Amino acid sequence: xxxxxKIEGTSFTYDQDAGESILEAALAQGIPFPxxxxxxxxxxxxxxxxxxxxxxLDGYEGAALTRKEIAEGFLVSCKASxxxxxxxxxMEPVREQHDERTLEASVxxxxxxxxxxxxxxxxxxxxxxxxxxxxxxxxxxxxGGRRRPYSIASSVIENNTLDFHIRHVPxxxxxxxxxxxxxxxxxxxxxxxxxxFGLDEYxxxxxxxxxxxxxxxxxxxxxxxxxxxxxxxxxxxxRGAESREALYMDGLIRSWEDAYPFFNYRPVISGxxxxxxxxxxxxxxxxxxxxxxxxxxxxxxxxxxPAYKHPQDRFFSDAFIYQIPGMxxxxxxxxxxxxxxx
Numbered sequence: 001x002x003x004x005x006k007i008e009g010t011s012f013t014y015d016q017d018a019g020e021s022i023l024e025a026a027l028a029q030g031i032p033f034p035x036x037x038x039x040x041x042x043x044x045x046x047x048x049x050x051x052x053x054x055x056x057l058d059g060y061e062g063a064a065l066t067r068k069e070i071a072e073g074f075l076v077s078c079k080a081s082x083x084x085x086x087x088x089x090x091m092e093p094v095r096e097q098h099d100e101r102t103l104e105a106s107v108x109x110x111x112x113x114x115x116x117x118x119x120x121x122x123x124x125x126x127x128x129x130x131x132x133x134x135x136x137x138x139x140x141x142x143x144g145g146r147r148r149p150y151s152i153a154s155s156v157i158e159n160n161t162l163d164f165h166i167r168h169v170p171x172x173x174x175x176x177x178x179x180x181x182x183x184x185x186x187x188x189x190x191x192x193x194x195x196x197f198g199l200d201e202y203x204x205x206x207x208x209x210x211x212x213x214x215x216x217x218x219x220x221x222x223x224x225x226x227x228x229x230x231x232x233x234x235x236x237x238x239r240g241a242e243s244r245e246a247l248y249m250d251g252l253i254r255s256w257e258d259a260y261p262f263f264n265y266r267p268v269i270s271g272x273x274x275x276x277x278x279x280x281x282x283x284x285x286x287x288x289x290x291x292x293x294x295x296x297x298x299x300x301x302x303x304x305x306p307a308y309k310h311p312q313d314r315f316f317s318d319a320f321i322y323q324i325p326g327m328x329x330x331x332x333x334x335x336x337x338x339x340x341x342x
Contacts, residue, residue, distance in 0.1 A: 023077040034196035042319040045077040052086025113248035134221035138192030153217035155224035197318040206234035212293025274301040284310035
């Protein structure tokens with residue numbers, strides 16, 4: 001038996017079969033449903049239920065939602081299946097979409113940015129036909145059908161290359177290879193662009209950007225796009241790391257601060273980024289806020305910022321979830337460990 005899924009505020013209505021997730025059915029029918037990890041960890045595909053019945057698949061318990069979101073009727077669409085005709089509302093705006101492509105790329109260079117983080121530059125060739133929005137990511141398609149998502153760190157394609165900032169995950173299927181034996185000329189397959197994270201191109205409000213760890217990659221792409229335009233609204237970057245050495249590309253950011261008087265840089269070492277923002281801003285109501293980094297950082301911001309008058313519809317985030325060996329066997333416990341980091 002199939003159910004009708006209506007996405008309020010859009011023209012999209014589609015059929016979902018029993019046992020199929022709301023997200024899976026949407027993507028199969030070409031609907032640009034905001035999503036990222038597809039495994040219930042990041043929360044990008046969350047939606048508010050306005051009407052209808054549904055259930056979670058495979059014993060999922062809504063781990064990507066806050067208690068407040070659960071109480072307000074949100075679900076995680078990649079793990080939820082409609083049991084009746086249902087109406088839902090997206091929380092993220094749908095941005096300009098580019099056609100996904102599969103690219104056969106070669107490694108142009110690998111540079112160690114700081115201990116445990118590398119810059120990978122891929123050459124995608126002159127006939128790539130690839131377009132993307134700053135903030136989007138690609139899937140690295142690996143042997144055996146494995147996939148690893150990485151955000152694009154470059155704001156434009158220069159010399160047919162794409163940049164990525166990649167953290168070493170001990171025992172990780174892809175990163176062990178990257179950090180121990182990959183070399184210029186090696187071939188890699190990437191697929192994209194993907195994701196809905198990105199700038200509200202039509203806004204003219206002050207902006208706060210929050211980058212934890214390699215969450216700086218999509219934030220860098222978005223900031224460079226803003227610097228390339230005539231935009232002159234106030235921009236503040238809060239950037240967190242466990243040590244000063246881990247603030248890779250710090251010199252580049254400081255050069256932005258020298259070049260653009262409307263841009264301010266506020267690094268935070270071994271502390272809470274959301275708490276640092278709250279200490280320095282009594283009222284966040286005027287700001288668009290963009291966050292990329294660990295799930296714990298994003299969840300803490302969701303809990304803190306409403307008390308400082310920040311509107312939910314101007315909160316944009318991209319949670320970075322590392323593919324730890326064994327994740328498929330115990331996703332929920334690993335998610336809890338990730339949240340505990342912050």
